[in-house]
Each structure stands twice: as structure tokens, then as C-alpha cells.
Amino acid sequence: MTEYRLSGAELEAAFQTRVDDERRIEPKDWMPDAYRKNLVRQISQHAHSEIIGMQPEGNWITRAPTLKRKMILLAKVQDEGGHGLYLYSAAETLGASREDMIEALHQGRAKYASIFNYPTLTWADIGMIGWLVDGAAIVNQISLQRTSYGPYSRAMIRICKEESFHQRQGFEILMALAAGSEAQKAMAQDALNRWWWPTLMMFGPHDSESAHSAQSMQWKIKRKSNDELRQDFVDQTVPQADFLGLKIPDPELRWNEDRGHYDFGEIDWDEFWTVVSGNGLCNRERLARHRKAHQDGKWVREAMRAYEEKRRARAA
């Protein structure tokens, strides 16, 4: 146990000063309970998203169009599993246990990115996940490299480095489809039509509606607001869509010379809340699959424990 010499109010003031001065908070430092809780919620949600995100992409590993694409997709899905592990271990430095986090996911108390509750119907969807979904995640994660909690920040730096391959492989899939037959182009356009709006929803509710935003910004857990990040994403993505010759399904999308940004239409928030509250197209399927995988792995965990006990007994 670490002992602290200052009083509660002094500790809190020192904590906030440290955050304001852009010095990172480390696991053994004193921190407000709410900061710890808020971080565990956000980091575990982020970890769950990486792990659940393996499902919609894993869906296409056996059906990837070439051996090369299959190897790339395997490597990518393996990376997502690794990213989940970096994040779970960052949350564990805050005293959260892996079992509790998994339990919270299974009980629906912990969320994951709502985007993964949409199905991957065609190969173009794999391109869209790389280009749009990973692109949106990168915009968010780049800003989180400067998050105030040291282990989370370092996990983000590592993840961002690995993530750039994910986005590029997605874009490459789409370049191939966009340069292909009419049917391939139509497949790419159909995928964009389905993924565009859910991707914009990934950044969460408007700043004015976001439950955790103000406090998270003060503690510098979050460095940019939901709306700022969403705007960054739209601004960088529209020219890429133009390059592909694909049309973003938003009649209100246009360049605003005065603002120096793209204007875009309103998100269907009813759909967003439907998915977040567990009633999207694949919510039940994703959780059931995760529960089953966890259950199916039980004998492996038991066998490992039994083997270790036997080994120790022999050594003794």
C-alpha cells in the first residue's frame, strides 16, 4: 500500500495541478475515486470494443477473396485481440480485475462501441471497417495519446502505431473495388451507404448531451470533445471518398468556406440510442458469441491450472 502524507483536499488540489501541468498520472499516485472509476469505465469499454470488433471482421476470414487478403485480415484481427489485452492491462493498473470487466460486459453493465453491432454483409464491409471505423478510431486514439493517465496514454501510442496498417489495408480493398467492375463499385457504394452514419455515431452524443464529457475534459481523460473529433474525421475522410469516386450518403454534406470545415447532416439519434441500449442488429449475437467463447475456453483455463498444480507438486 502506498501511504500519502497530505490531506484529502491537498491531494485533490495537487492532483488537478499535475493534470493541468500536462504531467501524467501514474498507477501509484493518489487520484480521486471518480477519476479512477471513470477511467476504468472508459478503458474497459475501449478494451471490450477491440475484442467484440474481432467478430464482424472474423466473419470474413474464411471468405476473403485471395490468400493474401486472408493473411492480412488474420493479422489484423489478431492485432485487435492484442489491443484489447493492452487496454485490459491498463485498466488493471487501476485495480480493476479482468474477471469483473468480462462479467460487466456479459451482464450488459459495460458497453462497447456500438458500431460493432452492425453486420458485415459483403467483402466491401471489411474495406469500410478498415477505412472508416478504424479511421474514426484513429482520430479518437490520436487525441487519447495525450490522455492524463500514463498507462492508458502509452497503450494508445502503441495501438496507434499498429493501427495505421489497419486503415490502409481497408482503403486498399476499396481502391481495388472502386477500380473494378460495375458490380464491385456498386458493392463498395452500398457498403459506404450502410457504414457512414454508424461511423459518425462512434464519436458519441453531441457535447451538450454527453454524460461524462465535461468532467473527463477537466481531468484530461478526454482531450477533444465528441463533436470536435467527429468534425476532424469528416474533414479528413470526405476527400478520400472523392478519390475513391464514392458518394457519401448525406445530402447536406458540403464544404463551408467560412468555417474551413465540412458541414454535414444530423445523425439519427434514435437509431444510436436503440443500438446503445442493446437493440441493434447484432447486439445479442455479439454478446452470445463472446459468452460462448469464454465458456468454451473454460476447460483450457482449468487444464492450465491443473497442470501448474501438478508441476508444483512434483517440484516440491
Next chain:
Amino acid sequence: MTNDRKLPLYEVFVRSRRGLDHKHVGSLHAEDGAQALKYARDCYTRRSEGVSIWVVRSSEIVASQEEDAASFFDPSDDKPYRHATHYRLPKAVKNL
């Protein structure tokens, strides 16, 4: 009056600045963790090299063997597609 029992060896990790990882700097002998911390401070941070120190009993560290490196790390040798530079993008495409 001689006691030949050797002091255990500790590995020392120093965080040079907030926000950075602890980095291995060396090792030392000490009776216990608390003593190892003090020795580490005197031995490895005499010029303010750190803001935090970790000490770990050397016997607790499990390490891969360099002689096995060829086969141990072999799985990542033939996967250039894990690197972003593997994907060639036209110059016109920005921010990717």
C-alpha cells in the same frame, strides 16, 4: 560471526520522466525491497535520472533466450503486411 548467505539480486527500473515507461538500468543486491529501493536511488539516480523506481527480484524474471531468438520470433519475419508502409497509396490521398 560470518554469515555467508548472499543478499538476493534485484533488477532496477527507473522512470526518467512522468508519462514514460520504467526502463531497466541495472541491478543490485539488497536484503529486501525497501532496501533495494534506497540502494537503487543512491546507485542509479544520483544525478536526478528518475522520478520513480521499481525494483524486482531478479529470480522472479522469466526471460526468453537469445539463442532461441531465430525460431522464437520467426512468426513475425514473413509478415510485411503488418506494416503500414506495405500499402502503397497514390500521392493524392492524404491523412491516411
